[in-house]
Amino acid sequence: MDYSKLKQGTQCIHSEKYELKEYTGVTTPIFTATAYEYINQSKTVYPRYYNTPNLEVTEKKIARLEGGEGAVLFSSGMAATMTALFSLLRQGDHLILQDDLYGGTFDSVNVELKKMGIEISYAKASAVSFEQVIQPNTKVIFLESPSNPILSISPIEEIVSLCKSKGIITLFDNTFASPINQNPLELGIDIVMHSGTKYLGGHSDLCCGVVVSNNGFIKKIRETGVHFGGNMDPQAAFLLERSLKTLDLRVKKQTENAMVVATWLEQHPKVARVFYPGLPTHPRHDIAKKQMKGFGAMLSFEVLVDPDQFVLNLEMIAPVISLGAVESTICSPIQTSHFRMSPAERQAIGIKDNLLRMSVGIEDSQDIINDLEQALISTK
Numbered sequence: 061m062d063y064s065k066l067k068q069g070t071q072c073i074h075s076e077k078y079e080l081k082e083y084t085g086v087t088t089p090i091f092t093a094t095a096y097e098y099i100n101q102s103k104t105v106y107p108r109y110y111n112t113p114n115l116e117v118t119e120k121k122i123a124r125l126e127g128g129e130g131a132v133l134f135s136s137g138m139a140a141t142m143t144a145l146f147s148l149l150r151q152g153d154h155l156i157l158q159d160d161l162y163g164g165t166f167d168s169v170n171v172e173l174k175k176m177g178i179e180i181s182y183a184k185a186s187a188v189s190f191e192q193v194i195q196p197n198t199k200v201i202f203l204e205s206p207s208n209p210i211l212s213i214s215p216i217e218e219i220v221s222l223c224k225s226k227g228i229i230t231l232f233d234n235t236f237a238s239p240i241n242q243n244p245l246e247l248g249i250d251i252v253m254h255s256g257t258k259y260l261g262g263h264s265d266l267c268c269g270v271v272v273s274n275n276g277f278i279k280k281i282r283e284t285g286v287h288f289g290g291n292m293d294p295q296a297a298f299l300l301e302r303s304l305k306t307l308d309l310r311v312k313k314q315t316e317n318a319m320v321v322a323t324w325l326e327q328h329p330k331v332a333r334v335f336y337p338g339l340p341t342h343p344r345h346d347i348a349k350k351q352m353k354g355f356g357a358m359l360s361f362e363v364l365v366d367p368d369q370f371v372l373n374l375e376m377i378a379p380v381i382s383l384g385a386v387e388s389t390i391c392s393p394i395q396t397s398h399f400r401m402s403p404a405e406r407q408a409i410g411i412k413d414n415l416l417r418m419s420v421g422i423e424d425s426q427d428i429i430n431d432l433e434q435a436l437i438s439t440k
């Protein structure tokens with residue numbers, strides 16, 4: 061069957077079936093072996109070579125959903141990011157980070173890559189500000205959109221055309237959008253990564269990461285991955301493959317709910333401001349509309365009540381870190397993802413103390429609103 065002819069929601073379920081003679085089951089069995097025969101084989105199979113059956117079939121499915129030629133699956137999002145960067149950069153190279161990248165990326169890159177003699181600069185998410193810090197040795201630009209926690213939108217095509225004219229590689233964190241809402245490779249980005257711990261897994265029970273790109277980059281990143289050994293485990297890969305079957309369904313429902321919740325929050329007297337790319341009041345709503353297929357299910361808002369008490373007064377929405385799962389969750393960025401930043405640094409990127417970040421789940425949207433409403437009413 062030609063999987064490329066299927067719609068994305070159907071590809072989630074049917075693409076890249078595992079083929080094994082005499083096995084007619086509809087799911088991929090879990091292949092736990094760490095020892096494979098080498099005689100008369102076309103390749104050497106070993107978990108750390110990222111080529112056992114559960115990994116291969118799941119990588120192919122994700123590559124297809126993102127519109128890439130290949131993918132590599134890691135044991136976490138950070139393993140994916142750092143392996144890709146170590147594979148692309150060497151001593152003396154220069155890397156530019158969008159200044160509001162995920163906090164963990166920021167920390168890891170600053171600690172580990174600086175130690176290796178890689179120069180690092182930061183820029184706001186626009187071609188003009190990236191251009192100002194580009195140097196002759198700039199090798200990679202790292203972007204994230206929508207970003208955490210205020211859902212800023214990077215103009216992808218504008219930045220891609222700048223990078224292409226200068227021979228700079230673009231790396232893109234597509235975690236918040238998921239492949240259902242945005243496919244950066246189709247907009248000219250070279251390499252996409254996901255924290256699969258979020259939407260791809262989608263049930264708060266799986267830690268993984270993935271890199272998707274063309275065959276050239278994938279070959280390089282896989283080689284570095286073999287050296288660092290951050291491969292995903294077959295049991296986890298099985299769970300991820302299972303989760304992907306409902307990815308389209310989950311993300312579409314979450315996205316629909318997020319629009320309802322954002323619209324409701326925006327008119328609430330106890331809410332000062334809502335950040336959601338789907339709202340016409342978002343400063344880059346028009347760009348989001350152009351480059352995203354849906355606006356995603358992450359939003360944040362500033363409350364005019366005590367934020368800690370408000371979160372404690374919620375009955376259904378869980379106050380937890382992480383995001384992207386079937387259940388709605390909420391967290392305070394200043395106490396979680398941006399805890400290490402100074403108040404001045406937070407202010408510079410627009411994160412206030414009363415900001416809350418919400419990951420909208422697949423519950424009935426009225427139940428989500430009811431919980432927000434009762435907590436807003438009962439909090440001073």
Ligand SMILES: *Cc1c(COP(=O)(O)O)cnc(C)c1O
Nearest residue numbers: 136137138162233235255257268
């Ligand atoms: C969680 C997250 C990561 C890191 O992924 P892990 O799976 O925690 O290693 C990277 N980028 C974004 C946007 C994230 O939300």
